[in-house]
Amino acid sequence: MGELMSGKQAVLEMLKAEGVEYIFGNPGTSEGPLIDMLGEYPEFKYIMALQESVAVGMGESYARSTQKTAFVSLHVDSGLANGIALMLDALNTGTPLVVTSCNYDSRKINENKTDLAELVRPVTKWSVELDIAEQIPSVMRRAFNEANSHPKGPVYVGFTANALEGMAEMNIVPSSDIHDNVRPDPAGIKKAAELLISAKSPLLIVGDRVSDDNALEDAVQLAELAGLPVYQSRGAEVSFPTTHPQYLGVHSLRVAAHREALKGYDLIITVGTDTFDEL
Structure with missing residues:
Protein backbone atom coordinates (compact mmCIF):
# COMPACT_ATOMS: atom_id res chain seq x y z
CA MET A 1 0.00 0.00 0.00
CA ASN A 171 4.61 4.79 -3.76
CA ILE A 172 7.55 7.19 -3.95
CA VAL A 173 10.46 5.28 -5.44
CA PRO A 174 13.37 6.94 -7.31
CA SER A 175 14.43 6.03 -10.83
CA SER A 176 16.82 3.11 -11.18
CA ASP A 177 20.56 3.50 -11.67
CA ILE A 178 21.60 3.49 -15.31
CA HIS A 179 24.54 1.39 -16.46
CA ASP A 180 24.72 1.88 -20.20
CA ASN A 181 28.46 1.86 -20.84
CA VAL A 182 29.14 -0.90 -23.34
CA ARG A 183 32.24 -2.10 -25.15
CA PRO A 184 32.36 -1.27 -28.86
CA ASP A 185 31.87 -4.03 -31.39
CA PRO A 186 35.30 -5.70 -31.95
CA ALA A 187 34.52 -6.15 -35.63
CA GLY A 188 33.78 -2.45 -35.96
CA ILE A 189 37.01 -1.52 -34.17
CA LYS A 190 38.97 -3.86 -36.44
CA LYS A 191 37.38 -2.32 -39.54
CA ALA A 192 38.14 1.21 -38.32
CA ALA A 193 41.77 0.24 -37.63
CA GLU A 194 42.13 -1.26 -41.11
CA LEU A 195 40.72 1.88 -42.70
CA LEU A 196 43.01 4.07 -40.60
CA ILE A 197 46.10 2.06 -41.54
CA SER A 198 45.30 2.23 -45.25
CA ALA A 199 44.31 5.91 -45.28
CA LYS A 200 46.73 8.44 -46.74
CA SER A 201 45.13 11.54 -45.23
CA PRO A 202 42.89 10.70 -42.23
CA LEU A 203 41.12 13.18 -39.95
CA LEU A 204 39.62 12.89 -36.46
CA ILE A 205 36.53 14.87 -35.41
CA VAL A 206 35.61 14.74 -31.71
CA GLY A 207 32.46 15.90 -29.93
CA ASP A 208 30.93 16.57 -26.55
CA ARG A 209 30.49 12.94 -25.60
CA VAL A 210 34.28 12.51 -25.54
CA SER A 211 34.42 14.98 -22.66
CA ASP A 212 31.20 13.73 -21.06
CA ASP A 213 32.62 10.20 -20.84
CA ASN A 214 36.06 11.36 -19.63
CA ALA A 215 37.76 10.14 -22.81
CA LEU A 216 39.79 13.26 -23.62
CA GLU A 217 43.13 11.58 -22.86
CA ASP A 218 42.15 8.62 -25.03
CA ALA A 219 41.38 10.98 -27.91
CA VAL A 220 44.80 12.60 -27.52
CA GLN A 221 46.53 9.21 -27.49
CA LEU A 222 44.73 8.13 -30.66
CA ALA A 223 45.54 11.39 -32.44
CA GLU A 224 49.21 11.26 -31.48
CA LEU A 225 49.63 7.56 -32.25
CA ALA A 226 48.07 7.85 -35.70
CA GLY A 227 49.27 11.39 -36.45
CA LEU A 228 45.71 12.65 -36.90
CA PRO A 229 44.78 16.31 -37.27
CA VAL A 230 41.77 16.99 -35.04
CA TYR A 231 38.66 19.11 -35.36
CA GLN A 232 36.09 19.54 -32.62
CA SER A 233 32.42 19.61 -33.61
CA ARG A 234 30.08 22.33 -32.38
CA GLY A 235 29.15 21.92 -28.73
CA ALA A 236 29.59 23.21 -25.21
CA GLU A 237 32.47 21.05 -23.99
CA VAL A 238 36.20 21.04 -24.72
CA SER A 239 36.83 17.56 -26.10
CA PHE A 240 40.44 18.05 -27.20
CA PRO A 241 43.19 20.31 -25.82
CA THR A 242 42.95 23.56 -27.76
CA THR A 243 46.70 24.18 -27.41
CA HIS A 244 47.66 20.79 -28.85
CA PRO A 245 49.67 21.14 -32.09
CA GLN A 246 47.32 18.75 -33.92
CA TYR A 247 44.18 20.67 -32.98
CA LEU A 248 42.64 22.53 -35.95
CA GLY A 249 39.69 24.24 -34.26
CA VAL A 250 35.90 23.94 -34.22
CA HIS A 251 34.22 22.48 -37.29
CA SER A 252 30.63 22.72 -38.52
CA LEU A 253 29.25 21.25 -41.73
CA ARG A 254 26.78 24.13 -41.81
CA VAL A 255 29.63 26.41 -42.89
CA ALA A 256 30.57 26.16 -46.58
CA ALA A 257 34.26 26.85 -45.92
CA HIS A 258 34.32 24.06 -43.32
CA ARG A 259 32.81 21.60 -45.78
CA GLU A 260 35.40 22.62 -48.34
CA ALA A 261 38.18 21.97 -45.80
CA LEU A 262 37.25 18.28 -45.65
CA LYS A 263 37.90 17.60 -49.32
CA GLY A 264 41.58 16.80 -48.79
CA TYR A 265 40.92 13.89 -46.42
CA ASP A 266 40.30 10.32 -47.57
CA LEU A 267 39.08 9.10 -44.16
CA ILE A 268 37.13 10.95 -41.47
CA ILE A 269 36.70 9.34 -38.05
CA THR A 270 34.11 10.89 -35.75
CA VAL A 271 34.00 10.12 -32.03
CA GLY A 272 31.36 11.36 -29.59
CA THR A 273 29.55 13.49 -32.13
CA ASP A 274 26.78 13.31 -34.72
CA THR A 275 28.68 15.51 -37.16
CA PHE A 276 27.20 14.11 -40.35
CA ASP A 277 23.62 14.49 -39.13
CA GLU A 278 24.03 18.10 -40.30
CA LEU A 279 24.29 17.03 -43.95
Missing part, protein backbone atom coordinates in the same frame (compact mmCIF):
# COMPACT_ATOMS: atom_id res chain seq x y z
CA GLY A 2 1.23 3.45 -0.84
CA GLU A 3 0.79 6.69 1.06
CA LEU A 4 -2.26 8.84 0.43
CA MET A 5 -1.15 12.20 -0.96
CA SER A 6 -2.02 14.84 -3.53
CA GLY A 7 -0.48 14.94 -6.97
CA LYS A 8 1.43 18.14 -6.19
CA GLN A 9 2.92 16.53 -3.09
CA ALA A 10 3.87 13.47 -5.14
CA VAL A 11 5.78 15.67 -7.60
CA LEU A 12 7.90 17.19 -4.84
CA GLU A 13 8.34 13.86 -3.07
CA MET A 14 9.64 12.38 -6.33
CA LEU A 15 12.07 15.28 -6.75
CA LYS A 16 13.33 14.67 -3.22
CA ALA A 17 13.73 10.96 -3.98
CA GLU A 18 15.73 11.85 -7.11
CA GLY A 19 18.10 14.03 -5.09
CA VAL A 20 17.04 17.29 -6.76
CA GLU A 21 18.34 20.37 -4.92
CA TYR A 22 17.49 23.23 -7.28
CA ILE A 23 14.39 24.14 -9.24
CA PHE A 24 15.03 26.60 -12.07
CA GLY A 25 11.90 28.36 -13.19
CA ASN A 26 9.64 31.22 -14.09
CA PRO A 27 6.21 30.43 -12.62
CA GLY A 28 2.73 31.63 -13.42
CA THR A 29 -0.72 31.09 -11.97
CA SER A 30 -0.98 27.52 -13.26
CA GLU A 31 2.14 26.61 -11.26
CA GLY A 32 0.56 28.01 -8.10
CA PRO A 33 -0.20 24.62 -6.51
CA LEU A 34 3.43 23.53 -6.74
CA ILE A 35 4.80 26.91 -5.64
CA ASP A 36 2.52 26.93 -2.58
CA MET A 37 3.64 23.40 -1.70
CA LEU A 38 7.32 24.41 -1.78
CA GLY A 39 6.86 26.09 1.60
CA GLU A 40 6.73 22.61 3.12
CA TYR A 41 9.97 21.54 1.41
CA PRO A 42 12.82 23.78 2.59
CA GLU A 43 15.37 21.40 1.06
CA PHE A 44 14.57 22.78 -2.40
CA LYS A 45 16.15 26.03 -3.61
CA TYR A 46 13.96 27.78 -6.18
CA ILE A 47 16.02 29.85 -8.64
CA MET A 48 13.65 32.23 -10.40
CA ALA A 49 14.54 33.67 -13.80
CA LEU A 50 12.99 36.73 -15.41
CA GLN A 51 12.35 34.82 -18.65
CA GLU A 52 11.82 31.15 -19.38
CA SER A 53 14.75 30.66 -21.76
CA VAL A 54 17.04 31.93 -19.01
CA ALA A 55 15.63 29.32 -16.64
CA VAL A 56 16.32 26.54 -19.16
CA GLY A 57 19.81 27.95 -19.75
CA MET A 58 20.56 27.94 -16.03
CA GLY A 59 19.33 24.37 -15.80
CA GLU A 60 21.49 23.35 -18.74
CA SER A 61 24.57 25.01 -17.23
CA TYR A 62 23.91 23.32 -13.89
CA ALA A 63 23.49 19.90 -15.51
CA ARG A 64 26.65 20.20 -17.58
CA SER A 65 28.80 21.43 -14.70
CA THR A 66 27.54 18.93 -12.11
CA GLN A 67 26.71 15.90 -14.29
CA LYS A 68 23.29 15.85 -12.60
CA THR A 69 19.87 16.09 -14.19
CA ALA A 70 18.42 19.58 -13.82
CA PHE A 71 14.76 20.22 -13.04
CA VAL A 72 13.12 23.18 -14.79
CA SER A 73 9.59 24.48 -14.15
CA LEU A 74 8.07 26.77 -16.79
CA HIS A 75 4.72 28.51 -17.18
CA VAL A 76 1.95 27.23 -19.41
CA ASP A 77 1.66 28.06 -23.16
CA SER A 78 3.84 31.05 -24.06
CA GLY A 79 6.14 30.42 -21.11
CA LEU A 80 6.96 26.92 -22.31
CA ALA A 81 7.31 28.24 -25.86
CA ASN A 82 9.90 30.75 -24.65
CA GLY A 83 12.05 27.86 -23.45
CA ILE A 84 12.04 25.91 -26.71
CA ALA A 85 15.25 27.38 -28.18
CA LEU A 86 17.30 26.40 -25.14
CA MET A 87 15.59 23.00 -24.97
CA LEU A 88 16.75 22.43 -28.54
CA ASP A 89 20.26 23.36 -27.46
CA ALA A 90 20.05 20.81 -24.64
CA LEU A 91 18.88 18.19 -27.13
CA ASN A 92 21.78 18.94 -29.47
CA THR A 93 24.37 18.85 -26.68
CA GLY A 94 22.93 15.82 -24.88
CA THR A 95 22.18 17.67 -21.65
CA PRO A 96 19.85 15.89 -19.18
CA LEU A 97 16.89 18.09 -18.23
CA VAL A 98 13.44 17.36 -16.86
CA VAL A 99 11.28 20.29 -17.96
CA THR A 100 7.76 20.67 -16.61
CA SER A 101 4.82 23.03 -16.76
CA CYS A 102 1.32 22.97 -15.34
CA ASN A 103 -1.68 22.98 -17.65
CA TYR A 104 -5.35 23.71 -17.10
CA ASP A 105 -7.90 21.12 -16.02
CA SER A 106 -8.09 18.44 -18.72
CA ARG A 107 -11.89 18.52 -18.51
CA LYS A 108 -11.78 22.04 -19.97
CA ILE A 109 -10.40 20.94 -23.31
CA ASN A 110 -12.64 23.41 -25.17
CA GLU A 111 -11.43 26.41 -23.14
CA ASN A 112 -8.12 27.25 -24.85
CA LYS A 113 -6.22 24.30 -23.37
CA THR A 114 -2.98 23.88 -25.35
CA ASP A 115 -1.42 20.50 -26.16
CA LEU A 116 1.87 21.31 -24.42
CA ALA A 117 3.38 17.85 -24.84
CA GLU A 118 2.96 18.10 -28.61
CA LEU A 119 4.34 21.65 -28.61
CA VAL A 120 7.77 20.55 -27.34
CA ARG A 121 7.90 17.03 -28.80
CA PRO A 122 10.41 18.03 -31.56
CA VAL A 123 12.93 19.31 -28.97
CA THR A 124 12.70 16.52 -26.40
CA LYS A 125 13.58 12.85 -26.08
CA TRP A 126 10.17 12.15 -24.56
CA SER A 127 7.14 14.34 -23.98
CA VAL A 128 3.98 13.56 -22.02
CA GLU A 129 1.15 15.20 -20.08
CA LEU A 130 -0.55 13.66 -17.04
CA ASP A 131 -4.27 13.74 -16.32
CA ILE A 132 -4.51 11.81 -13.05
CA ALA A 133 -2.46 11.91 -9.87
CA GLU A 134 -1.69 8.16 -9.84
CA GLN A 135 0.47 8.59 -12.96
CA ILE A 136 2.95 10.96 -11.33
CA PRO A 137 5.47 8.63 -9.59
CA SER A 138 5.92 6.23 -12.52
CA VAL A 139 6.11 9.00 -15.11
CA MET A 140 8.62 10.99 -13.07
CA ARG A 141 10.79 7.88 -12.74
CA ARG A 142 10.71 7.37 -16.48
CA ALA A 143 11.43 11.07 -17.08
CA PHE A 144 14.65 10.94 -15.07
CA ASN A 145 15.64 7.63 -16.65
CA GLU A 146 15.04 8.99 -20.16
CA ALA A 147 17.01 12.17 -19.45
CA ASN A 148 19.96 10.19 -18.08
CA SER A 149 20.10 7.44 -20.70
CA HIS A 150 22.54 7.87 -23.60
CA PRO A 151 22.10 9.83 -25.68
CA LYS A 152 21.09 12.12 -22.82
CA GLY A 153 18.75 15.04 -23.35
CA PRO A 154 15.69 16.99 -22.22
CA VAL A 155 12.31 15.42 -21.48
CA TYR A 156 9.01 17.17 -20.83
CA VAL A 157 6.32 16.31 -18.28
CA GLY A 158 3.13 18.34 -18.14
CA PHE A 159 0.78 18.29 -15.16
CA THR A 160 -2.88 19.15 -15.58
CA ALA A 161 -4.61 20.91 -12.70
CA ASN A 162 -6.69 17.83 -11.91
CA ALA A 163 -3.53 15.69 -11.75
CA LEU A 164 -1.92 18.08 -9.24
CA GLU A 165 -4.99 18.44 -7.04
CA GLY A 166 -6.10 14.81 -7.22
CA MET A 167 -5.56 12.44 -4.30
CA ALA A 168 -4.27 8.88 -4.54
CA GLU A 169 -2.24 6.27 -2.71
CA MET A 170 1.23 6.43 -4.25
Whole structure:
Protein backbone atom coordinates (compact mmCIF):
# COMPACT_ATOMS: atom_id res chain seq x y z
CA MET A 1 0.00 0.00 0.00
CA GLY A 2 1.23 3.45 -0.84
CA GLU A 3 0.79 6.69 1.06
CA LEU A 4 -2.26 8.84 0.43
CA MET A 5 -1.15 12.20 -0.96
CA SER A 6 -2.02 14.84 -3.53
CA GLY A 7 -0.48 14.94 -6.97
CA LYS A 8 1.43 18.14 -6.19
CA GLN A 9 2.92 16.53 -3.09
CA ALA A 10 3.87 13.47 -5.14
CA VAL A 11 5.78 15.67 -7.60
CA LEU A 12 7.90 17.19 -4.84
CA GLU A 13 8.34 13.86 -3.07
CA MET A 14 9.64 12.38 -6.33
CA LEU A 15 12.07 15.28 -6.75
CA LYS A 16 13.33 14.67 -3.22
CA ALA A 17 13.73 10.96 -3.98
CA GLU A 18 15.73 11.85 -7.11
CA GLY A 19 18.10 14.03 -5.09
CA VAL A 20 17.04 17.29 -6.76
CA GLU A 21 18.34 20.37 -4.92
CA TYR A 22 17.49 23.23 -7.28
CA ILE A 23 14.39 24.14 -9.24
CA PHE A 24 15.03 26.60 -12.07
CA GLY A 25 11.90 28.36 -13.19
CA ASN A 26 9.64 31.22 -14.09
CA PRO A 27 6.21 30.43 -12.62
CA GLY A 28 2.73 31.63 -13.42
CA THR A 29 -0.72 31.09 -11.97
CA SER A 30 -0.98 27.52 -13.26
CA GLU A 31 2.14 26.61 -11.26
CA GLY A 32 0.56 28.01 -8.10
CA PRO A 33 -0.20 24.62 -6.51
CA LEU A 34 3.43 23.53 -6.74
CA ILE A 35 4.80 26.91 -5.64
CA ASP A 36 2.52 26.93 -2.58
CA MET A 37 3.64 23.40 -1.70
CA LEU A 38 7.32 24.41 -1.78
CA GLY A 39 6.86 26.09 1.60
CA GLU A 40 6.73 22.61 3.12
CA TYR A 41 9.97 21.54 1.41
CA PRO A 42 12.82 23.78 2.59
CA GLU A 43 15.37 21.40 1.06
CA PHE A 44 14.57 22.78 -2.40
CA LYS A 45 16.15 26.03 -3.61
CA TYR A 46 13.96 27.78 -6.18
CA ILE A 47 16.02 29.85 -8.64
CA MET A 48 13.65 32.23 -10.40
CA ALA A 49 14.54 33.67 -13.80
CA LEU A 50 12.99 36.73 -15.41
CA GLN A 51 12.35 34.82 -18.65
CA GLU A 52 11.82 31.15 -19.38
CA SER A 53 14.75 30.66 -21.76
CA VAL A 54 17.04 31.93 -19.01
CA ALA A 55 15.63 29.32 -16.64
CA VAL A 56 16.32 26.54 -19.16
CA GLY A 57 19.81 27.95 -19.75
CA MET A 58 20.56 27.94 -16.03
CA GLY A 59 19.33 24.37 -15.80
CA GLU A 60 21.49 23.35 -18.74
CA SER A 61 24.57 25.01 -17.23
CA TYR A 62 23.91 23.32 -13.89
CA ALA A 63 23.49 19.90 -15.51
CA ARG A 64 26.65 20.20 -17.58
CA SER A 65 28.80 21.43 -14.70
CA THR A 66 27.54 18.93 -12.11
CA GLN A 67 26.71 15.90 -14.29
CA LYS A 68 23.29 15.85 -12.60
CA THR A 69 19.87 16.09 -14.19
CA ALA A 70 18.42 19.58 -13.82
CA PHE A 71 14.76 20.22 -13.04
CA VAL A 72 13.12 23.18 -14.79
CA SER A 73 9.59 24.48 -14.15
CA LEU A 74 8.07 26.77 -16.79
CA HIS A 75 4.72 28.51 -17.18
CA VAL A 76 1.95 27.23 -19.41
CA ASP A 77 1.66 28.06 -23.16
CA SER A 78 3.84 31.05 -24.06
CA GLY A 79 6.14 30.42 -21.11
CA LEU A 80 6.96 26.92 -22.31
CA ALA A 81 7.31 28.24 -25.86
CA ASN A 82 9.90 30.75 -24.65
CA GLY A 83 12.05 27.86 -23.45
CA ILE A 84 12.04 25.91 -26.71
CA ALA A 85 15.25 27.38 -28.18
CA LEU A 86 17.30 26.40 -25.14
CA MET A 87 15.59 23.00 -24.97
CA LEU A 88 16.75 22.43 -28.54
CA ASP A 89 20.26 23.36 -27.46
CA ALA A 90 20.05 20.81 -24.64
CA LEU A 91 18.88 18.19 -27.13
CA ASN A 92 21.78 18.94 -29.47
CA THR A 93 24.37 18.85 -26.68
CA GLY A 94 22.93 15.82 -24.88
CA THR A 95 22.18 17.67 -21.65
CA PRO A 96 19.85 15.89 -19.18
CA LEU A 97 16.89 18.09 -18.23
CA VAL A 98 13.44 17.36 -16.86
CA VAL A 99 11.28 20.29 -17.96
CA THR A 100 7.76 20.67 -16.61
CA SER A 101 4.82 23.03 -16.76
CA CYS A 102 1.32 22.97 -15.34
CA ASN A 103 -1.68 22.98 -17.65
CA TYR A 104 -5.35 23.71 -17.10
CA ASP A 105 -7.90 21.12 -16.02
CA SER A 106 -8.09 18.44 -18.72
CA ARG A 107 -11.89 18.52 -18.51
CA LYS A 108 -11.78 22.04 -19.97
CA ILE A 109 -10.40 20.94 -23.31
CA ASN A 110 -12.64 23.41 -25.17
CA GLU A 111 -11.43 26.41 -23.14
CA ASN A 112 -8.12 27.25 -24.85
CA LYS A 113 -6.22 24.30 -23.37
CA THR A 114 -2.98 23.88 -25.35
CA ASP A 115 -1.42 20.50 -26.16
CA LEU A 116 1.87 21.31 -24.42
CA ALA A 117 3.38 17.85 -24.84
CA GLU A 118 2.96 18.10 -28.61
CA LEU A 119 4.34 21.65 -28.61
CA VAL A 120 7.77 20.55 -27.34
CA ARG A 121 7.90 17.03 -28.80
CA PRO A 122 10.41 18.03 -31.56
CA VAL A 123 12.93 19.31 -28.97
CA THR A 124 12.70 16.52 -26.40
CA LYS A 125 13.58 12.85 -26.08
CA TRP A 126 10.17 12.15 -24.56
CA SER A 127 7.14 14.34 -23.98
CA VAL A 128 3.98 13.56 -22.02
CA GLU A 129 1.15 15.20 -20.08
CA LEU A 130 -0.55 13.66 -17.04
CA ASP A 131 -4.27 13.74 -16.32
CA ILE A 132 -4.51 11.81 -13.05
CA ALA A 133 -2.46 11.91 -9.87
CA GLU A 134 -1.69 8.16 -9.84
CA GLN A 135 0.47 8.59 -12.96
CA ILE A 136 2.95 10.96 -11.33
CA PRO A 137 5.47 8.63 -9.59
CA SER A 138 5.92 6.23 -12.52
CA VAL A 139 6.11 9.00 -15.11
CA MET A 140 8.62 10.99 -13.07
CA ARG A 141 10.79 7.88 -12.74
CA ARG A 142 10.71 7.37 -16.48
CA ALA A 143 11.43 11.07 -17.08
CA PHE A 144 14.65 10.94 -15.07
CA ASN A 145 15.64 7.63 -16.65
CA GLU A 146 15.04 8.99 -20.16
CA ALA A 147 17.01 12.17 -19.45
CA ASN A 148 19.96 10.19 -18.08
CA SER A 149 20.10 7.44 -20.70
CA HIS A 150 22.54 7.87 -23.60
CA PRO A 151 22.10 9.83 -25.68
CA LYS A 152 21.09 12.12 -22.82
CA GLY A 153 18.75 15.04 -23.35
CA PRO A 154 15.69 16.99 -22.22
CA VAL A 155 12.31 15.42 -21.48
CA TYR A 156 9.01 17.17 -20.83
CA VAL A 157 6.32 16.31 -18.28
CA GLY A 158 3.13 18.34 -18.14
CA PHE A 159 0.78 18.29 -15.16
CA THR A 160 -2.88 19.15 -15.58
CA ALA A 161 -4.61 20.91 -12.70
CA ASN A 162 -6.69 17.83 -11.91
CA ALA A 163 -3.53 15.69 -11.75
CA LEU A 164 -1.92 18.08 -9.24
CA GLU A 165 -4.99 18.44 -7.04
CA GLY A 166 -6.10 14.81 -7.22
CA MET A 167 -5.56 12.44 -4.30
CA ALA A 168 -4.27 8.88 -4.54
CA GLU A 169 -2.24 6.27 -2.71
CA MET A 170 1.23 6.43 -4.25
CA ASN A 171 4.61 4.79 -3.76
CA ILE A 172 7.55 7.19 -3.95
CA VAL A 173 10.46 5.28 -5.44
CA PRO A 174 13.37 6.94 -7.31
CA SER A 175 14.43 6.03 -10.83
CA SER A 176 16.82 3.11 -11.18
CA ASP A 177 20.56 3.50 -11.67
CA ILE A 178 21.60 3.49 -15.31
CA HIS A 179 24.54 1.39 -16.46
CA ASP A 180 24.72 1.88 -20.20
CA ASN A 181 28.46 1.86 -20.84
CA VAL A 182 29.14 -0.90 -23.34
CA ARG A 183 32.24 -2.10 -25.15
CA PRO A 184 32.36 -1.27 -28.86
CA ASP A 185 31.87 -4.03 -31.39
CA PRO A 186 35.30 -5.70 -31.95
CA ALA A 187 34.52 -6.15 -35.63
CA GLY A 188 33.78 -2.45 -35.96
CA ILE A 189 37.01 -1.52 -34.17
CA LYS A 190 38.97 -3.86 -36.44
CA LYS A 191 37.38 -2.32 -39.54
CA ALA A 192 38.14 1.21 -38.32
CA ALA A 193 41.77 0.24 -37.63
CA GLU A 194 42.13 -1.26 -41.11
CA LEU A 195 40.72 1.88 -42.70
CA LEU A 196 43.01 4.07 -40.60
CA ILE A 197 46.10 2.06 -41.54
CA SER A 198 45.30 2.23 -45.25
CA ALA A 199 44.31 5.91 -45.28
CA LYS A 200 46.73 8.44 -46.74
CA SER A 201 45.13 11.54 -45.23
CA PRO A 202 42.89 10.70 -42.23
CA LEU A 203 41.12 13.18 -39.95
CA LEU A 204 39.62 12.89 -36.46
CA ILE A 205 36.53 14.87 -35.41
CA VAL A 206 35.61 14.74 -31.71
CA GLY A 207 32.46 15.90 -29.93
CA ASP A 208 30.93 16.57 -26.55
CA ARG A 209 30.49 12.94 -25.60
CA VAL A 210 34.28 12.51 -25.54
CA SER A 211 34.42 14.98 -22.66
CA ASP A 212 31.20 13.73 -21.06
CA ASP A 213 32.62 10.20 -20.84
CA ASN A 214 36.06 11.36 -19.63
CA ALA A 215 37.76 10.14 -22.81
CA LEU A 216 39.79 13.26 -23.62
CA GLU A 217 43.13 11.58 -22.86
CA ASP A 218 42.15 8.62 -25.03
CA ALA A 219 41.38 10.98 -27.91
CA VAL A 220 44.80 12.60 -27.52
CA GLN A 221 46.53 9.21 -27.49
CA LEU A 222 44.73 8.13 -30.66
CA ALA A 223 45.54 11.39 -32.44
CA GLU A 224 49.21 11.26 -31.48
CA LEU A 225 49.63 7.56 -32.25
CA ALA A 226 48.07 7.85 -35.70
CA GLY A 227 49.27 11.39 -36.45
CA LEU A 228 45.71 12.65 -36.90
CA PRO A 229 44.78 16.31 -37.27
CA VAL A 230 41.77 16.99 -35.04
CA TYR A 231 38.66 19.11 -35.36
CA GLN A 232 36.09 19.54 -32.62
CA SER A 233 32.42 19.61 -33.61
CA ARG A 234 30.08 22.33 -32.38
CA GLY A 235 29.15 21.92 -28.73
CA ALA A 236 29.59 23.21 -25.21
CA GLU A 237 32.47 21.05 -23.99
CA VAL A 238 36.20 21.04 -24.72
CA SER A 239 36.83 17.56 -26.10
CA PHE A 240 40.44 18.05 -27.20
CA PRO A 241 43.19 20.31 -25.82
CA THR A 242 42.95 23.56 -27.76
CA THR A 243 46.70 24.18 -27.41
CA HIS A 244 47.66 20.79 -28.85
CA PRO A 245 49.67 21.14 -32.09
CA GLN A 246 47.32 18.75 -33.92
CA TYR A 247 44.18 20.67 -32.98
CA LEU A 248 42.64 22.53 -35.95
CA GLY A 249 39.69 24.24 -34.26
CA VAL A 250 35.90 23.94 -34.22
CA HIS A 251 34.22 22.48 -37.29
CA SER A 252 30.63 22.72 -38.52
CA LEU A 253 29.25 21.25 -41.73
CA ARG A 254 26.78 24.13 -41.81
CA VAL A 255 29.63 26.41 -42.89
CA ALA A 256 30.57 26.16 -46.58
CA ALA A 257 34.26 26.85 -45.92
CA HIS A 258 34.32 24.06 -43.32
CA ARG A 259 32.81 21.60 -45.78
CA GLU A 260 35.40 22.62 -48.34
CA ALA A 261 38.18 21.97 -45.80
CA LEU A 262 37.25 18.28 -45.65
CA LYS A 263 37.90 17.60 -49.32
CA GLY A 264 41.58 16.80 -48.79
CA TYR A 265 40.92 13.89 -46.42
CA ASP A 266 40.30 10.32 -47.57
CA LEU A 267 39.08 9.10 -44.16
CA ILE A 268 37.13 10.95 -41.47
CA ILE A 269 36.70 9.34 -38.05
CA THR A 270 34.11 10.89 -35.75
CA VAL A 271 34.00 10.12 -32.03
CA GLY A 272 31.36 11.36 -29.59
CA THR A 273 29.55 13.49 -32.13
CA ASP A 274 26.78 13.31 -34.72
CA THR A 275 28.68 15.51 -37.16
CA PHE A 276 27.20 14.11 -40.35
CA ASP A 277 23.62 14.49 -39.13
CA GLU A 278 24.03 18.10 -40.30
CA LEU A 279 24.29 17.03 -43.95
